[in-house]
Amino acid sequence: MKCVLSILLGVFLAGAAAANPIRNSSFELDSANFGVVRFARCGGGYLKPEFDSASAVHGRQSIRFANPKADMIEFLSAEFKLEPGKNYTLSWYMKSDKPVRIRCGVLSGDITPESDAWITELRWMKPEREWKRYSFSFRAKGDGNYFTEFRWGNWDRIANDATVWFDAFQVEEGTGTTDYAPHAGVEAALIAPERVCLGEAQMPLEIAAVNYGSSAQRIAVKLTQKESLSGTVTPQGEYQLELKPGSVVRRNLQLAAGRYGHFRLAGEFTGAGSSGSIFPIHYARVFPPRPGKPDLRRESVLGVEFSYGETAENQSFIPGGYRGLESDQESYMRFFRNAGIKLLRSGNNGDAFSWNLIETAPGVFDWNNTDRLVELADRNDMQIMPVLGNMFFLRDNYRTGKRDFTRLPKFVVEKSDKVATKLSWDGLLPPHEMWERYAGALASRYRGRIAAYELTNEPNICIPGEKYAEYVKIAGRAIRDAAPGTIVVGGGITSDFGGSAGAFLKALGESKALEFCDALSFHPYSSRQENSANPARESLQQLRRMVDKYAAGMPLWNTELYYLWGDKNDTRRIEAGTQPRHLTQRFLLDLGEGVKQNMYLPDTSLLMHELSPSWQQVGDFVQTGLVPSMLYPAHSALVHFFAGAAPVERIERIRGITCYLYRDRDGKEIAAFWNNTVDRKFKLTLKGEGISLYDLYGNELAIREELPVDRNPCFLRGSDLRKVFSEAQIVPEQAYSVTGARQSKVGGKTMLGIGIFNHGTAETTLKVRPDFAGTARTVTLPPQAESVVYFPFDGTSYQAQVIISNGKEFRRWPVAFKPVSFCRSGERSVVGEQFSFQPDVTAAALKLSIRVNDAERGVREKGAPWNGDTIELFFDTRPESMLDFPGYTPNVHRLFLSPASLNGLPAALQASSNVNTAKIRWNITEDAAGYTAELTIPWSCLGLAEPAQLGFDIAVDNTDRSGKRNQTVWAGGEFNHKDRTHFGTLLKE
Numbered sequence: 001m002k003c004v005l006s007i008l009l010g011v012f013l014a015g016a017a018a019a020n021p022i023r024n025s026s027f028e029l030d031s032a033n034f035g036v037v038r039f040a041r042c043g044g045g046y047l048k049p050e051f052d053s054a055s056a057v058h059g060r061q062s063i064r065f066a067n068p069k070a071d072m073i074e075f076l077s078a079e080f081k082l083e084p085g086k087n088y089t090l091s092w093y094m095k096s097d098k099p100v101r102i103r104c105g106v107l108s109g110d111i112t113p114e115s116d117a118w119i120t121e122l123r124w125m126k127p128e129r130e131w132k133r134y135s136f137s138f139r140a141k142g143d144g145n146y147f148t149e150f151r152w153g154n155w156d157r158i159a160n161d162a163t164v165w166f167d168a169f170q171v172e173e174g175t176g177t178t179d180y181a182p183h184a185g186v187e188a189a190l191i192a193p194e195r196v197c198l199g200e201a202q203m204p205l206e207i208a209a210v211n212y213g214s215s216a217q218r219i220a221v222k223l224t225q226k227e228s229l230s231g232t233v234t235p236q237g238e239y240q241l242e243l244k245p246g247s248v249v250r251r252n253l254q255l256a257a258g259r260y261g262h263f264r265l266a267g268e269f270t271g272a273g274s275s276g277s278i279f280p281i282h283y284a285r286v287f288p289p290r291p292g293k294p295d296l297r298r299e300s301v302l303g304v305e306f307s308y309g310e311t312a313e314n315q316s317f318i319p320g321g322y323r324g325l326e327s328d329q330e331s332y333m334r335f336f337r338n339a340g341i342k343l344l345r346s347g348n349n350g351d352a353f354s355w356n357l358i359e360t361a362p363g364v365f366d367w368n369n370t371d372r373l374v375e376l377a378d379r380n381d382m383q384i385m386p387v388l389g390n391m392f393f394l395r396d397n398y399r400t401g402k403r404d405f406t407r408l409p410k411f412v413v414e415k416s417d418k419v420a421t422k423l424s425w426d427g428l429l430p431p432h433e434m435w436e437r438y439a440g441a442l443a444s445r446y447r448g449r450i451a452a453y454e455l456t457n458e459p460n461i462c463i464p465g466e467k468y469a470e471y472v473k474i475a476g477r478a479i480r481d482a483a484p485g486t487i488v489v490g491g492g493i494t495s496d497f498g499g500s501a502g503a504f505l506k507a508l509g510e511s512k513a514l515e516f517c518d519a520l521s522f523h524p525y526s527s528r529q530e531n532s533a534n535p536a537r538e539s540l541q542q543l544r545r546m547v548d549k550y551a552a553g554m555p556l557w558n559t560e561l562y563y564l565w566g567d568k569n570d571t572r573r574i575e576a577g578t579q580p581r582h583l584t585q586r587f588l589l590d591l592g593e594g595v596k597q598n599m600y601l602p603d604t605s606l607l608m609h610e611l612s613p614s615w616q617q618v619g620d621f622v623q624t625g626l627v628p629s630m631l632y633p634a635h636s637a638l639v640h641f642f643a644g645a646a647p648v649e650r651i652e653r654i655r656g657i658t659c660y661l662y663r664d665r666d667g668k669e670i671a672a673f674w675n676n677t678v679d680r681k682f683k684l685t686l687k688g689e690g691i692s693l694y695d696l697y698g699n700e701l702a703i704r705e706e707l708p709v710d711r712n713p714c715f716l717r718g719s720d721l722r723k724v725f726s727e728a729q730i731v732p733e734q735a736y737s738v739t740g741a742r743q744s745k746v747g748g749k750t751m752l753g754i755g756i757f758n759h760g761t762a763e764t765t766l767k768v769r770p771d772f773a774g775t776a777r778t779v780t781l782p783p784q785a786e787s788v789v790y791f792p793f794d795g796t797s798y799q800a801q802v803i804i805s806n807g808k809e810f811r812r813w814p815v816a817f818k819p820v821s822f823c824r825s826g827e828r829s830v831v832g833e834q835f836s837f838q839p840d841v842t843a844a845a846l847k848l849s850i851r852v853n854d855a856e857r858g859v860r861e862k863g864a865p866w867n868g869d870t871i872e873l874f875f876d877t878r879p880e881s882m883l884d885f886p887g888y889t890p891n892v893h894r895l896f897l898s899p900a901s902l903n904g905l906p907a908a909l910q911a912s913s914n915v916n917t918a919k920i921r922w923n924i925t926e927d928a929a930g931y932t933a934e935l936t937i938p939w940s941c942l943g944l945a946e947p948a949q950l951g952f953d954i955a956v957d958n959t960d961r962s963g964k965r966n967q968t969v970w971a972g973g974e975f976n977h978k979d980r981t982h983f984g985t986l987l988k989e
Helices: 329-337 366-381 410-415 432-445 465-482 502-510 536-548 581-593 631-642 721-727
Strands: 007-011 034-041 050-052 062-065 072-079 087-096 100-106 119-125 132-139 145-152 166-175 186-191 196-197 203-211 217-227 233-243 248-255 260-269 275-288 300-306 320-325 344-345 359-361 382-386 393-397 402-405 417-419 425-429 452-455 487-494 517-522 554-560 597-602 646-650 657-663 669-675 682-685 692-694 707-709 714-717 729-731 736-746 749-759 764-770 777-781 786-792 799-805 808-816 820-823 828-833 835-841 845-852 870-876 892-898 908-911 921-927 932-936 950-960 963-971 984-987
Touching: 007 669, 072 166, 072 786, 087 100, 100 132, 132 452, 145 166, 186 217, 186 260, 186 275, 203 217, 203 233, 217 275, 217 828, 233 248, 260 631, 275 631, 300 631, 320 382, 344 597, 359 432, 366 382, 382 487, 432 452, 432 465, 452 465, 465 502, 487 502, 502 536, 502 908, 517 657, 536 554, 536 581, 581 597, 581 631, 581 646, 581 669, 631 669, 646 729, 657 721, 669 721, 714 721, 736 786, 736 799, 736 808, 736 984, 749 764, 749 777, 749 799, 749 921, 764 786, 777 786, 835 950, 845 870, 870 963, 892 932
Parallel strands: 196 275, 300 344, 300 597, 344 382, 382 452, 452 487, 487 517, 517 554, 554 597, 820 984
Antiparallel strands: 007 186, 007 275, 034 072, 034 320, 050 062, 062 166, 072 145, 087 132, 087 166, 100 119, 100 145, 186 203, 203 248, 217 233, 217 260, 260 275, 393 402, 393 425, 417 425, 646 657, 657 669, 669 714, 682 707, 682 729, 692 714, 736 749, 749 786, 764 777, 764 799, 799 808, 828 835, 835 845, 845 932, 870 892, 870 950, 892 908, 921 932, 950 963, 950 984
């Protein structure tokens, strides 16, 4: 069995109407086209399956799984295609040396319209001592992408050490079985024992083929290589194989060194009366890793969320075990070391440093596993940052159906107070003395060997901020006393699951808890990319301002960002859509904005689901070998160019192009730039001597005129790079564009404001006319400037064609826009039966009077006022700017005004970080029917010097005693929190 999966090719027999789709189904090519995962005991090595030539149903050999340590074994085939709606039968032969229950089945990663659940057909079987054929029938669903999956050996910690044999797998159409036949008369495979090439090293490769027939075969194999990122295909040679009847032939090759990146090896072959295509295998070529451990106080690195393969699910199979992807833990570590990884965040995505596995009884510690993990990291030049205590929660457990999942010891849980949340868990408050004992013992044990500790994971969605502050002080003091110099990282603050940073940070700051920390960590799930609804750069700047109020200059660490793109609620597998640019852009932006350390992906995101290319689900299931994903070489290149780098400045040239300047670990200048738009194109001409340009995998690019700038970042080396980039010629494909349209009021008349943006670097004059207007208007725009042109509008349609002329040509832009609600100063607006409000605009301030008809108070979560009785206020001081970006801009401000809650929280005013609430006067008066709120908001609190027409909305959140919640909104709706185009308009006159 090779350490990494091999995948085979096959020839369909001429005239075969429905060939067996399972390749290498009788294991003549050893384990090609199959994968094996062992949930094994740590430190016990990885036991490969063997091939038994003394006992076989078909061909020369069968596959045999010895299991002396009663590991959980998972045995999977490569994906095959079936026709949805048809019936099929899976059959196979198996035997065992003793009784054992085996879960046998076919699975699909497809997602059906009816359900997000996996498509599964599973049966429990008990093999006998002699070979016997087993089978079951099923109807194909989804898109018809299936694979076989068999599990046995250790279910729910019930061990079984039986040895099991398999042979002659077959899938055929219909509800019965016919005589076994292999996939084709000739089958072949590409086999690569290692899938990562370092630097200029060659990659060993083997072509193996089997001839099942009774006559000799001569086949010609043509290999091709495709760059996964660019799609460039290059030939890799032609090879002749002579196959005697019933024989297996192997030929060893060496794949020559080439470009850095991620590659797909495939091809085709032909023979007498037959032909076939090669199912691809994948590999990566990366920079050799630097030796030595980094100093995390001085050097910025790119780390990962790391499980050592010891995920929580594994523990239900093998306590203290790991998930062996056809490798032992040493090989697993080496795989990630070769990606340049130097920092491991451990203890959240798995049980590597779980409290319940370390402190087995009060004051009794089992260090066997953690000692070994620390030694593994030492041998691979990696620093470790355990998440101390993991999460303080008791979570719903899908295996038991109860709320009993936690990584805290049982004796700690029994003594802990619970904190109710509206999520699928309760927060836990461990006894202080137990927390102190654990933190001190761990820090003392690994003094000088563990570089940093993060104090729990995402506490702001588990426990109150003032309670967390107590745990920070206790653990911070214990760690500093036991291991001076160790970095204490507080926070772990998330914006996932509705988590809020403001009130939580305030509790940490005002309690002086940050004095016990050396860095503050955050998880920016609501602001993943530059074009997120909450843009990443603005979010980082807001966080920096909040932290500086209490701990000026404290380093910020981004310690988790799994969902690098899109909507995390999208059930399609996020890893499948995560591109190298997502990782590269986010790291470069964080580094450019001064974030000290970055740990984004779980380790498994650097691995491929190679056996199941159509897999659509989330998670590491069906990963069966150490096969790098497209993210792997991007990670390596970032480390090679930017590990130890420091930010210099952001260079602003043209809207749509992001550029940061840094100094690398040797003090030399390096820059990175990319296109941050979705649909705009730019061409760049660089001028200067002694500059070098690289793609995101680290390949040097030719410096030429009109270089396309796309969303994949490029790296620039040389001197005086600010001047080089500032003097570069950047030409947008579109010199100007319509950004959008918004209904407005000008001089009391209803108008449509049309946004126009000049993308060029020179002033331009344009004539603009929507198709419903008779006369064009002229607008002159400076370079990189936006203007809004107004036209009378009757409100009968909410789409138009905008015609623009620059004097040389006419262009048309279709625009669609929403109807806008308006409110006026001095007029009261009634919103159903729930509330009414009246704004009053004065020269100094905006006054609001809000009446809420709600006689019953409910519970409110501290730090998440929208989860209780609250008035939410939305303001956009420039509602007609950047109409092509519906997300929040720095001009958007939010206020949350809450009455006293059922659970004892007092009336309170909270706001987004760009609002100074100290200057706002407010009051809430309650009566038997509801409450009345009065606010006076100085214009300066909204960043204005005088009254202005505002994008505005108001929502009332209502919670009753039973916990039932609803929201009533004046103008917008449920997406107000991320889309400002839903706001109405507050007229200043």
